[in-house]
Amino acid sequence: MCSGKCARCIAGTLYPLVLLSIICNIVLFFPGWDVKYVKDGHITEEVKYLGGIIGGGLLVLISALYIHMSGEEGCCGNRFGMFVSVVFAALGVAGALYSFSVAAIGLSNGPLCKYLDIWMTPFKYSNSTYLADHQSWSGCTEPNNVVKFNIGLFGTLMATSCLQVILCSVQVINGLFGCICGTGNDQLKA
Template sequence: MCTGKCAKCTGDMLFPLGLLAVVANILLFFPNGEVLRTEEITEQVWYFPGVIGGGLLMFLPASIMRAAGVEGSCCANRCGMMFAMVMSVVGVAGALYCMVVSAIGLQNGPLCDTGNGEYNTPFINQTTEESYLFNQTLWTECKNPQNVVLWNVVLFSILLALGTLEAVLSVSQVVNSLLGCLCGTCMSKRQAGMA
């Protein structure tokens, strides 16, 4: 497969992944479909891992990748592939940001009311052996909002998976773009005949 076509394909895959990351991040603001006050929302949600890391920092590289893969575009050359490589590194950074913040959100657990009317993070600083992720009976400690633990675990896990997939695609595009810089993008038979 030509490096240009591969870049376009990678860009096409990153757009829906970025959109899913943005949606998952927005849903984290509404645990169990409830609207909460600012101070009742888990801290890691406010770092916008899906909106910034998995979304905005992914859309720009994906656009450049698509442009590098379109025949006749100004980016479908060695210089364009070098620019796509630089932007793919930005995509890797965004994906890593999404992964790290999501992993911390999973590790710390949600912010919730444990029954005394005050919101806190009851699962923070637990060891791996006693982690709430492996012991679902602990989930009942969170009384309000209902199902907040499940909500956070599922959505942060989705963000972690999306970030990982985006990182893999972005790293593969760095390699692909490097090959495109060194070897050039493929030309169609018609263009080769004109040269």
């Protein structure tokens, strides 16, 4: 497989992951599927860091767009374009790592919820043992099922960002090969 074709394949795989990251981060703003928690400021702190929107979303999207262009014929589909795609792929790795870090911290600290009639983060200092202790989740009375909600979405963000890191890292290697050996786009004409 030529490096240009590989770049297009990587970019095509990154696009849905970017969309998934952005959607997960946006949905995290509405625990219990209700807007009142956003209005009242009762949102888990790590959601406000926008790891899925900025890191796994915009930074990886910028990378994916250039990686896609480096796989096409034209101004970016050459050796220099592949070299620049290495830089953009590294930007994608950085964005995905940011998304992963924020999601991991959010998962570790647990959600902001009403616990014993006080808004707090009750699992923050539990060393993530709350993840296995389903009985403790019932202490969060509001928003409804917020622990499951946060675990599901932060877990999805972590998985998505892991895939983004892998794909962008593969593009770094692919871009280096494309820079040294050429993109193979000239063979597409034959």
